[in-house]
Amino acid sequence: MSDRHPLFKPLIFVGGLIFGFGLGFSHMARPEVVLQFLTFDDLGLLFVMFGAAVVSGIAFALMPRIRDRAPLTGDRYERRLKPFDRNVLIGGGIFGVGWGLSGICPGAAYASLGVGNVTILWALAGMFVGAYLQGWWRSRSDDLDPAAASAD
Secondary structure, eight states, X not given: OXXXXXXXXXXXXXXXXXXXXXXXXXXTTSHHHHHHHHTTSOOHHHHHHHHHHHHHHHHHHHHXXXXXXOTTTOOBOOXXXXXXXHHHHHHHHHHHHHHHHHSOOHHHHHHHHHTTOTTXXXXXXXXXXXXXXXXXXXXXXXXXXXXXXXXX
16 A cells, blocks of 8 residues: 555646646657757757756755655655666667667657657657567566665
């Protein structure tokens, strides 16, 4: 049984709707906009990402000073540091190649589907297949080397 606040899931759902609407409204759910950014023809996406980074940075800096625990989960605010290793480089490279080929990142792909881009289903299918294969490969390698298993 979850000990989270009863509004946790509804607020996550509403937050996702707002995020998706924002992506659609700003045209960031259109692959051609993303591809124009990646070819330096339109830097609007850079300003959207910069704005998101500023808001997130302010929230991460202020919230631990205002409250000691997250209001809906009760979890303490703390930094979770993970190692920078070859898995991060490989995963980032695959993500970047997929982003460049499809013109969309995973979050925006769902918003793109929501604004009527049915061909994005190919990219979504590729994301699911890639995630499945990564999970299969990781579980197989963890089974071969129990010492390599770690909690994420």
